[in-house]
Amino acid sequence: MSGAGSGWDELFATALVGTDRRPPPEAMEGAGSEATLLDRVAVLTACRRAGWVPPRSTDPAPPAPDDDSPLCSPAAAQVLSLLIEGEVRIPGGPTAIIEEWFRRAAESGRRCPARLLPAVLDFGARLPDLGNLVSVAIGARGRWLAQRNPDWSALAATAGAGAGAGAGADELETLFATASRTERSAILGAARRRDPDRGRELLDSTWATDGAADRASLLAALEPSLSEADESFLESVLDDRAKSVREVANRLLDRLPTSRRAARMAARLRPLVAVSGTFRRKLEVEWPGEPDASARRDGSTDKTVAGFGLKASWLLQLVAAAPLSFWPEVTGLAPGDLVVLAKGRAELIEGWSRAAVAQRNAAWANALFQHRPSADLLAAMGPAEARAAVQAALSIKGVQAPLLMNLLRATPGPWSPELSEAAVRRVHAAPRPLAFAAAPVFAARLDPSVAQLVEKWTDELADDPAVGREVTAIQHALSIRHTIAEEFR
């Protein structure tokens, strides 16, 4: 159709302003200008629509690499789909069980089917801590897919070994020096995971010019993978201008009992500690005097700990920061004996508790736990020890509901059949509200072998439908976890 292009532009211009202002070209026989315009435009529009040629596309990205890991079973896929789509009610949410699915899948080297990938990636993006597990379970295709969508970039990054993974040394330093604050935390974290020493050097590279707030937050990133190799750097930070930065350094040094600071703390304690008596031992620990400059540099403050006076707080700080090996060395007594002898000196117990957690000292944690069960101490024990300690605590009459719940929540799963049975019996016998509080923990960590015990519990709840529903939900969760275990055997 010759001249169709310019014809269209004219007609379009006429249409925009209207035929009153701009008459259309050559009115047709017997037709008004409106009809003429519309007739012509109708024909041209049809031609334009029919003759439309799509533009060129860019070349598509390389397709996903072939997956070499086998698919999970259809039953496992179905369970995953149910959990991710939220179609089953799990007390406390499905996250913990989904985590378990991914962990078992990763361990048995199986991946989820392609059709579930978008939902899995959406889920994984909401929970960055699961990053590593998810990136194994999604297979090569899933990792390829994650890189295509900016919403899933966090997962793609984990798969690709972290932000700044491919960068050389100089590049990395420049990247670190010029990125935004949140990005720098991520880069430092990733670098620390790959090579802790390199990570520390990276932090050091900008230390002199960083502001106090940056120094404090980046220093805290040293905490995972903290080791004695970091001691020198941290010791030097104790002279930092900013209090917030020194506080972080002191907190980190709490975790290094072989550090110079720890030795200084021990030296401060030495003159205060004595053991008297031959037959019936007595432990005497005097209050320290006011902290001097060196002690203040090491973190001693006048800020009292809740429930303790000024001098007791000073002592507590020393005890919390001194290496736990000090006590048996100086007194010749084992942790268990020391804890017994310290009865009445709450600041000693509290100081030792903090030291046990910071120094990850299982022997002390156990001894303190025997004396007085507390959820914090469980973190210092290995998982099996923690489970054994809690199992013992469950049979102690004096352990009441709030403490019981804290203990159960802090006990890492999966629980042994014995611990599971003890926990179910204890909560079953406890007042009603405890069942609601316990349901999320039970759903995620009980060993599926106690399913029958839980079923018996349900049977007794006919007259209490609210609790009955909760416990039934626990049953369903256990059944799902049993399926997961079976399907990944």
Next chain:
Amino acid sequence: MPKGRWTVERVLSLAPDPSSAKAARRLQSPRTWSQLGTTSTLVWGRCQGSGKEPYQVTVDLTGPAFKCSCPSRKFPCKHGLALLLMWAAGDGSVADASDPAEFASEWAGRRAERATTAARKPSSTEPADAEAQARRLAQRIDTMSAGIDDFERWLFDIARQGLVASRRQPFSFWDSAAARLVDAQLPGLADRVRAAGGAVHARSDWAEHLLGELCRWHLAVRGWRRRDQLDAALVADLRVVLGWGRRADEVVALNNLLTDRWQVVGRRLGDDGRLQSQRTWLVGERSGELAMLLDFAAAGAVLPVAQVVGTVIEGDVCFYPGSQPRRALLVEGSHVVGTASAVPGAAPIDDNLDAVATRLAANPWALRFPMAVAEAVAVVEDEGTVAVTDTSRRRLPLGPDADPWPLLALTGGRPADLFGEWEDGHLYPMSVAVDGELAAV
């Protein structure tokens, strides 16, 4: 799993909403059920609910069609879904039987009766009624003609004032024109006028879009005036634009039947705020004919159970008059016979666009076209948009609300045959053939 039974996923895809699926799963324990059984076409059982009498639940697999004595208004209800879930699981709870339970065979019998009477029933009007009908028809045509004349005057007003001026009009300008069209029994035009009024402020290409609509309305006016000289298919298309619908029994009476094995190649939902719609596309294995099933539901109501994408249905399809691709009804008595493994008629993008041009020439008011693209690859572009291309490297952008991730996940970025709808310069994928299976996307 016993041969011929459905997968659990297939059953779950029939659930009208996620809470039904959840509820159905909870009902699966065999303790609440009795008298379970299945033949090759029926599944049945009795479910103890909260009432005194157990609910009688039957499923006719050839539909699928559900019958339950519970008071739920959902369709299918959780009991029907739960029954099918247990049947699909194949763990022996729903065993093969030679004779259905009485309540099941009674209902199946009544269904068969209704199917034959529906097929047999002509518009059985007596002579006196026929006269009244003719009068009503004449009246309707008069009303519509008057409405068309009025509409043309409104249309010409816009042509005189120009598009820019009409954009400055308040929404009542469009809304009252639409109301007049509804009064004149032209609801299809009314919908398009209202939509255009909204689009004028919502689209960056508003002028071109509005001009296109004005032309189509103008053609509708022209078409109406010359309707006696147009061929039947074009008149049928015109009736669709104007909104002069046809009842299902009218269509059946036209007897434009085609028997074939129909592959269900795609399903797409629509929602314009007032009405939900559901289009299901079928392709005949032997005839290669395309049929489009169209269901409606008012906002808040439940759409009828759709055919499952990827299944093959043996049965009769009854076509509406009109040009290709034609709307159709699936006649009762059709049943699933297998699964589809490929996209039928897949062709390069250029061929598909040629087909669009041909269809446009036949029906200038068509807005939506089926596309079967061979060796389609999804491309994620730098700005985050997604397009589909083939070996020719022509680019078809995906619709702004189309979800590209299921497509990318299933194909892994490799070429695969794809079926979708082409609308307003965008592609909306509905299914893709991977690993010998046709999967919905």
